[in-house]
Amino acid sequence: MDTLVARKLSVSAALAERPVNVIDNLDFSLAPGRILGIVGESGAGKSMIGRTIAQLLPSLFSVSQGELMFDGQDLVTMAPENRRELLGRDIAFVPQEPMSGLNPVLTIGRQIDEHLARLKVGSRRARFDRAIEMLEAVHLPRARELLSKYPHQLSGGMCQRVLIAMAFASRPKLLVADEPTTALDVTIQARIVQLIAEMQRQDGTSVVFITHDLRLAAQICDEILVLYAGRVAEYGPAREILARPSHPYTRCLQLANPVMGGVRRGLFTLPERMPGLAALSGLTGCAFASRCPVVQDDCRTVTPLPVEIGPAHRAACLHSSLTATIAAPELPVEAAPSARAPLLTVSNLGKTFRIGRGFFRHESVEAVKNVSFELADNEFVGIVGESGSGKSTVARMLCGLETTTSGTVVVDGRDVSSGDAASRRHLLAYAQMVFQDPQSALNPRRRVGSIVTQSMEATGTGGRAMRLARAQSLLSEIGLPPEAALRFPPQLSGGQRQRVNIARALCAEPRILVADEIVSGLDVSVQAQLLNLLLRLRRERGFAMLFISHDLSVVRYLCDKVLVMYRGEVVECGPTAEVFDNPRHAYTKALLAAVPPDDPSSAWSSPAESSDSDVAASNSLWTGTPESQT
Amino acid sequence: MLATVLTLIGRRALLSFLILFIVSVLLFIVLRALPVDPAAMSLPPNATVAEIEAKRHEMGLDLSLPRQYLIWLSHAVSGDLGSSIQFRRGVLGLVASTLPATIELAVLAMLVASVLGLAGGLALFHVRGTAKEPALDLGTVVLLSLPEFLWALFFILVVGVALRWLPFTGRIDPDMRLPVTTGFLLIDSWIAGRPDIFRSAIEHLILPSLALGIAFSPAIMRVLRSSLLDVYQEDYIHLARLRGLGEKHILIRHALKNAILPTLSLMGVQFGFLFGGTLLVELIFSYPGLGNLMVDAVRNADLPIIQAVGLTYCIVVLSINTIVDSLYVILNPKLRLQ
Numbered sequence: 012m013d014t015l016v017a018r019k020l021s022v023s024a025a026l027a028e029r030p031v032n033v034i035d036n037l038d039f040s041l042a043p044g045r046i047l048g049i050v051g052e053s054g055a056g057k058s059m060i061g062r063t064i065a066q067l068l069p070s071l072f073s074v075s076q077g078e079l080m081f082d083g084q085d086l087v088t089m090a091p092e093n094r095r096e097l098l099g100r101d102i103a104f105v106p107q108e109p110m111s112g113l114n115p116v117l118t119i120g121r122q123i124d125e126h127l128a129r130l131k132v133g134s135r136r137a138r139f140d141r142a143i144e145m146l147e148a149v150h151l152p153r154a155r156e157l158l159s160k161y162p163h164q165l166s167g168g169m170c171q172r173v174l175i176a177m178a179f180a181s182r183p184k185l186l187v188a189d190e191p192t193t194a195l196d197v198t199i200q201a202r203i204v205q206l207i208a209e210m211q212r213q214d215g216t217s218v219v220f221i222t223h224d225l226r227l228a229a230q231i232c233d234e235i236l237v238l239y240a241g242r243v244a245e246y247g248p249a250r251e252i253l254a255r256p257s258h259p260y261t262r263c264l265q266l267a268n269p270v271m272g273g274v275r276r277g278l279f280t281l282p283e284r285m286p287g288l289a290a291l292s293g294l295t296g297c298a299f300a301s302r303c304p305v306v307q308d309d310c311r312t313v314t315p316l317p318v319e320i321g322p323a324h325r326a327a328c329l330h331s332s333l334t335a336t337i338a339a340p341e342l343p344v345e346a347a348p349s350a351r352a353p354l355l356t357v358s359n360l361g362k363t364f365r366i367g368r369g370f371f372r373h374e375s376v377e378a379v380k381n382v383s384f385e386l387a388d389n390e391f392v393g394i395v396g397e398s399g400s401g402k403s404t405v406a407r408m409l410c411g412l413e414t415t416t417s418g419t420v421v422v423d424g425r426d427v428s429s430g431d432a433a434s435r436r437h438l439l440a441y442a443q444m445v446f447q448d449p450q451s452a453l454n455p456r457r458r459v460g461s462i463v464t465q466s467m468e469a470t471g472t473g474g475r476a477m478r479l480a481r482a483q484s485l486l487s488e489i490g491l492p493p494e495a496a497l498r499f500p501p502q503l504s505g506g507q508r509q510r511v512n513i514a515r516a517l518c519a520e521p522r523i524l525v526a527d528e529i530v531s532g533l534d535v536s537v538q539a540q541l542l543n544l545l546l547r548l549r550r551e552r553g554f555a556m557l558f559i560s561h562d563l564s565v566v567r568y569l570c571d572k573v574l575v576m577y578r579g580e581v582v583e584c585g586p587t588a589e590v591f592d593n594p595r596h597a598y599t600k601a602l603l604a605a606v607p608p609d610d611p612s613s614a615w616s617s618p619a620e621s622s623d624s625d626v627a628a629s630n631s632l633w634t635g636t637p638e639s640q641t
Numbered sequence: 642m643l644a645t646v647l648t649l650i651g652r653r654a655l656l657s658f659l660i661l662f663i664v665s666v667l668l669f670i671v672l673r674a675l676p677v678d679p680a681a682m683s684l685p686p687n688a689t690v691a692e693i694e695a696k697r698h699e700m701g702l703d704l705s706l707p708r709q710y711l712i713w714l715s716h717a718v719s720g721d722l723g724s725s726i727q728f729r730r731g732v733l734g735l736v737a738s739t740l741p742a743t744i745e746l747a748v749l750a751m752l753v754a755s756v757l758g759l760a761g762g763l764a765l766f767h768v769r770g771t772a773k774e775p776a777l778d779l780g781t782v783v784l785l786s787l788p789e790f791l792w793a794l795f796f797i798l799v800v801g802v803a804l805r806w807l808p809f810t811g812r813i814d815p816d817m818r819l820p821v822t823t824g825f826l827l828i829d830s831w832i833a834g835r836p837d838i839f840r841s842a843i844e845h846l847i848l849p850s851l852a853l854g855i856a857f858s859p860a861i862m863r864v865l866r867s868s869l870l871d872v873y874q875e876d877y878i879h880l881a882r883l884r885g886l887g888e889k890h891i892l893i894r895h896a897l898k899n900a901i902l903p904t905l906s907l908m909g910v911q912f913g914f915l916f917g918g919t920l921l922v923e924l925i926f927s928y929p930g931l932g933n934l935m936v937d938a939v940r941n942a943d944l945p946i947i948q949a950v951g952l953t954y955c956i957v958v959l960s961i962n963t964i965v966d967s968l969y970v971i972l973n974p975k976l977r978l979q
Contacts, residue, residue, distance in 0.1 A: 065883055070770075099884030111876040116898045116974060125894065126884055161974040177884070 012083055014185050014217035015041040015064070020077035022056075022063055022241075024288060030075065031292045034059055034241045037077070038317070041234075043184070046211065046218040048232030048249060050225050050264070052534040053505075054285050056241035057221045061187045063087075064102060064219070066094055082184060100130060103178035105207070107190040109171035113162035119173055120158030126177050145176040149206060167398075168199035175206060182214045189221045193532075196397040197561055201605040201615070204231055223534060225264050229253040229611035234323075237261045240285050240298040243317055247324030253611045257326035259303045259334050266339045267539040269568035270609050271591075277340035278539040278568065284504060297329070305333040343546060352424070353385035354441070354555055355409075355523055360418035362404050378404045380579045382418070384572075386523065389549060391556045393570035393587065395563055395602065401579040402559045406527045409557065410444040411435050422523075442523040443516035447531065449508035453500040459486070459511055460496030466519035485514040488551075489544060506537035510544065517548070524556040530565060542569055563606055567591050575599045645977050646967045653963040657956075664955045665717070668948050669710050677942040678702075683726050713948075722952075723945035725938075732949040735934060740953060741824030742812055743923065743930035746853070747916050749846050753854025754915065755908065758861025762904070765866040781859045789856035789918050793925040796848045809848050810927040813841045849926045857915050864907045868900040875899075902973055909965030913958040 022034035034056050041047045049057050062068050063079060066086060079086045081102065086094060106112040113122060120142060127138040139158075146154035149172040162170055171191060178186055188207060192200035208231055211218050222228050228235050228249065235252045237245040237260060245258040256262040266279035281302050286294065296311040297303070303310065307330055317325040328334065362379040379401040386392050394402045407413040409420060411430065420428045422441050427434035443466075446452035453462055460482035467473050467481065483493035489510040500508055509529060516524055526545075530538040542565065545556070560566050566573055567587055574584040575598065583596040594600045607615050680696040681688070688696075697703050701712060716723065722732040761781065768774045801809035808814070812826055817838050822829045830839035872878060873896060881891045920932035927933070931950055938946035970976045 067879070067882055095885050095887070097885070098882070099886070104880065104883040106876055106880055108876050112880045114877045114881075114895050114899070116902075116972070117895075118974075125886070129884060129886060163975050174880075 013040045013042050013080075014082060015039075015047075015219065016078075016080040018078050018080070020063070020079055021075045022059055022068065022072060023075040025071045025073075026288055029292060031288050032075065032241060033072065033288065033291075034063065037241075037243060039234075039236055039243075039246060041185075041217045041219065043217055044211070044215045045233045046208070046220055046231055048228030048235040049219060049221045049238055050223065050228050050235055051238035051244075052223060052264075052285055052536060054240075054287065055238040057223075057238055058189055059241070060219065060238075061104065061189045061221060064185075064187055065098060065104070066091075099126065100181045101183050102185045102187065103181065103183040105171070105174055105178050105186065105188040105191045108194050109167050109174055109191075110162065110194070112174050113170055115162055117161075118158065119160050119162065119165070123158070123173070123177060123180075126180060130181050141180075145180055146173070148179075149173075149176040149210070151176075167195050168203065171195065171199075171203050172206065175203070175210065179210045179214060179216070183216055186211065186216050186218045187221070188218060190223065191220075192227075193223070197563065198397060198601060198605040200227075201607075207231075224607075225253070225261070225535075226268060226607045226609065226611075230607045230615050237264070240291060242298055243325075243327055244299065245324075245326040245328075246317065247321065247326075250611045251321060251324050255321070255324075257320050257324070257331040257334050258299075258328045259305055259337060260299050261326075262334050262337045263302075263304065264535060266337065267535045269539075269542070269564040271564050271567065271603075271606050272609055275342055275568060275588075277342045278543055279337070279339050280539045280543055281536040284506075297327075304337050305330065307333075343550070345546070345550070354388050354423055355386040355557075356419075356421040357385070357405075357409070358383045358419050358421075360405065360408065360420065361416045362401070362408060362413065363416045378579050379408070382574075382576075382579075382581050384574055384581070384584060386555050386557060388522065388555055389553050390572065391545075391549070391558055391570045393566035393573040394557065394559045394576055395561065395566055395573060396576035397561065397602075399578075400576040402576050403527055405576075406444065406525050406557065406559050410442055410525050411438050412444070439519070441521060442525055443519055443521040445512050445516045445524060445526040445529050447528040449500070449505065449512040452512055453508060453515075455499060455501050457499070458496065459498050459500065459503070462500070463496070463511060463514045464518055465515055470519075481518065485518055486511075488517070488548070489514045490540075504537075505533060506540060509533065509537075509541060513541075513544070513548075517552075517554075520552075522554055524554055525559075526556055527559045528561070529558075531560065531562060538565065545569065563591070563602060575602065642971060642977050645970050649967055649970060650963055653959070653966070657959045657963075660959060661952065661955060665714070665948070665952055666710065668951045669713065670706070672944045672948060673706060673709070675942070675944075677944070679726055679942070679944055682942060722949045725946050726943045727938075727941045728943075732945045735946060736931070736949050736953055738821075738824060739929060739931045739934045742826075742928065743916075743919050743932060744957075745825055745827060745842075746846060746849055746923070746928065746930060747912070747919050749850035750853035750857070750915055750919070750922075751908075751912055753850050754857040754861060754911065757854060757858035758908075759865060759904075761858060761862035762865025762869070765862055766869040769866075769870065781862050784855065785859040785863075787856065789853050790921045790925060792852035792855050793849065793922050796852055797925070800848060807847055808841075808845050810845075812845050812929060813838055817841060845928075849922045849928055852925075853915060853918055853922050856918070857911050860911060861904060861908060865900060865904045868903045869896055872896045872899045898972070902969065905965060905969060905972065909962055912961045912965070916954065916957055916961070 017037045017039050020034060020037040021032045023030040023032050039047065049060060051057050063074065064081070064086060074087045081097070113119070123142040123145065124135070124138050127141055132138050132141055142158060143154045146157055151157055151169060151172050165173070186207070191207065192203050195203060204227065207218065210216070220228065220232055229252070232249045234247065235249045236243060237252070237258060239260050244260045245252060245256065252261060253265070256265055263279055263281050267281060269278060270276060283302055286298060286301065291298070296313055297315050300306050300310040310329055313329060315327045315329045317327045318331070320326055320331055360379060360382040361377065364376045364378055366374050366376060382405055384392065394405060396402045404413060408415050411427070414430050415428045418428065419426050422438055425434070425437055427438040460479055461468070463482045463485050464478040467478055473481065479496060482496045486493055486495050491507060491510055495503070495507070500511065503511065512529070530541050533541070546569070548554070558566065558570055570587050572585065573587045573590050574581045575590065575596065576582070577598045583590055583594065583599045590599065591603065594603055678693070680700055680702055681693050684692060684696055701709060713723070720733065724731050725735060728735065765777055765781065768777055797809045800806050819826065819829055819833055819835065819838055822832050826842040827839060830836070830842060878891060878895060881895050919930060920935060922928070923930045923932035924936055931953065934946060935950045937943070938950065
């Protein structure tokens with residue numbers, strides 16, 4: 012008997028005048044010991060599936076038809092007490108944000124003990140022994156010591172291991188992992204995914220693996236279900252789907268993702284956004300029609316049903332034969348970076364943080380050591396590394412947000428590392444920063460127009476009308492309608508907010524942009540839009556950029572040069588193609604190996620073999636380097 | 642954890658000396674700027690100008706202000722805060738005999754405010770999203786807008802005068818006598834083995850502490866409710882449900898422990914205000930505490946008492962803040978040193 016079967020499952024939201032199906036006619040089955048990947052952009056309804064399994068739907072949401080059978084019992088109609096009995100015991104969950112998944116005021120030991128008590132594991136002593144066994148099973152060293160720690164004393168990867176240990180404590184029949192690695196570093200992602208696969212094999216657990224990353228899903232899942240606006244776009248064996256995507260949406264997602272190997276190709280940009288709840292309510296025809304590159308007339312009137320296109324492979328497209336014709340755009344020809352004197356020269360840059368609150372006791376952490384590089388006009392340089400490697404500190408020092416401890420920063424022939432008022436002015440005339448999280452970087456109570464022209468406000472240039480005109484021209488440059496100037500940030504989507512964030516930095520006509528993780532946390536389609544936008548803006552107006560990212564494929568697509576940082580030091584640097592194709596340093600090799608390969612049939616090899624560096628690195632996190640708190 | 646708490650208390654103690662010094666200087670300047678002449682007041686009304694001048698010289702009032710302050714400070718450091726002009730008794734003794742009464746009242750009132758506040762906060766949280774919510778919400782707004790002296794008058798009229806259930810003047814029945822050991826009636830009556838006095842003291846405390854406590858409870862209710870609402874948005878609550886834990890267990894073991902933190906820091910601030918609020922309540926209930934002493938001193942321009950009581954309030958508020966911050970460290974693991 013299959014572990015989890017959905018038949019004609021629909022979840023509707025009673026939001027507008029008529030109910031809207033946020034999950035529509037979902038059909039799938041998950042056999043024991045198999046892994047089903049659920050893939051799609053945010054808003055596709057991926058997480059709603061996990062919530063439906065637990066029947067913890069938001070208010071106004073309810074299952075409107077169909078059934079969801081777990082082990083032969085319908086979860087939807089089951090009595091709540093019986094369902095609660097299943098949760099945590101037969102159905103376990105691993106969350107997206109491991110740090111916030113654990114209660115901050117209780118020790119790890121207390122939380123594991125509570126879970127074991129819920130599973131009716133005998134005495135306190137037995138639960139203690141069991142807890143240590145569990146932590147050792149997920150390869151956490153010094154388990155006994157760990158039990159008395161609080162979540163904030165652990166790294167994200169360690170917290171996720173603790174949560175995985177708890178999830179597998181009862182040898183559940185079903186595990187629901189909702190983006191379990193999105194919040195983690197790429198090397199840790201690889202280990203966590205492999206840990207889930209290892210535990211799953213041992214216990215014969217079925218897994219629902221929810222992710223936005225098609226490549227990752229293809230690596231570990233047996234089957235993949237591509238979800239679009241709550242509807243099944245494509246469903247079938249994982250390798251089959253990646254090798255022969257039959258729904259245009261799957262193909263577009265695949266082409267929006269930068270490749271790690273082979274020839275660099277252009278990124279496919281899906282226009283606009285997935286229809287929201289309001290747009291879905293009156294929808295006729297295919298939900299993807301508004302964004303589909305191969306849309307036909309009948310797509311807007313006829314609702315496609317999933318049709319068999321191969322063994323166990325279904326796609327809900329009227330014209331699935333056209334999918335193969337969708338191709339990646341040509342890579343735009345870039346002007347070579349100018350060979351003139353470098354715009355920015357960083358030599359032996361260092362930063363030491365003093366921590367500790369004692370009167371006399373101070374500990375110091377060298378967050379950045381001896382970093383040197385040059386940035387030429389029109390050149391994009393990437394900095395890659397794990398969190399805590401010091402890459403954000405470098406960015407902040409370059410923008411004057413952090414003082415330097417040692418070394419020099421020369422901008423267009425002038426040393427600005429002293430940090431006095433004159434050199435700050437000089438620096439800010441050249442460099443502007445784009446921050447990681449547009450939600451917190453944009454003041455929610457100011458209109459987009461005044462946010463974008465903040466630098467004019469600071470220098471006191473221009474009146475109201477001039478600022479509005481400038482805002483509108485900047486907005487059209489970054490692909491937003493001029494009316495957006497009058498909106499507030501919360502009225503925009505995540506991708507639009509990040510565009511506004513970029514426009515704000517561009518307002519002062521900087522020759523250097525410092526961009527700190529500006530595409531992480533965004534959907535691949537939005538990411539592709541932003542990356543292409545940055546390339547287009549460089550062609551149109553010309554600027555250099557320091558691009559900080561943990562995503563190697565993005566850096567490979569965008570950057571001319573790359574610096575690899577590890578524990579505050581640059582361990583390798585050079586032209587991107589050279590570093591990625593022929594890495595010299597062991598750390599660079601480990602980083603590259605941690606990225607799931609483009610081709611699902613090639614093995615995702617090495618990360619597990621090297622030592623558990625998330626655990627090792629987090630030992631240093633216990634002393635609290637500044638970046639570990641971000 | 643203990644080390645952290647001790648460090649905190651030590652550091653606070655050092656800081657407190659500085660704060661007390663500044664407050665005492667301010668008080669001294671303000672009181673000397675008042676248009677009252679302590680020398681003239683301490684003499685009979687028919688004293689001549691020459692007699693007053695002589696008295697001024699005797700009291701040191703003809704010296705410069707800094708000199709006067711230094712003299713006061715050197716006495717204060719050795720434990721002599723001067724003597725009251727109207728009672729002709731040491732100020733320290735007066736404060737020491739009235740402070741315990743006020744502390745008893747304030748602690749009991751805080752207890753009332755906490756119990757009501759926590760219970761009300763839980764009730765407000767419990768009815769969230771139901772039809773009862775607006776009604777309860779309105780109730781807290783009404784509570785919030787009624788000051789403690791209105792509650793005091795209400796209780797005196799209803800419980801004291803109309804129903805005659807409880808006494809509403811003084812600390813104990815006027816015919817009771819008790820040797821002073823600590824000054825705290827609730828403790829002294831136990832030491833002396835007099836349950837009747839203990840009972841009487843409690844009865845006298847009920848109305849004033851209810852009046853004061855009720856007035857301070859709605860803010861606690863509202864903060865607890867809103868921090869519970871915040872905590873219930875957190876992933877670990879959702880995940881606890883996904884582990885099959887019951888709602889009651891989640892509330893008590895997971896949500897309250899986190900929601901109590903902001904509530905606690907509010908209660909610390911509230912306790913400072915509440916201590917100041919005793920002044921009015923003591924006046925209404927003729928309760929012989931620090932408040933009544935202060936009001937009396939202000940009325941008679943008894944500068945040494947005003948100065949001493951002002952400093953006492955300052956010390957009490959500083960101590961409360963230190964206690965609350967220590968509790969905060971104990972309850973919030975993130976604040977503990979590693």
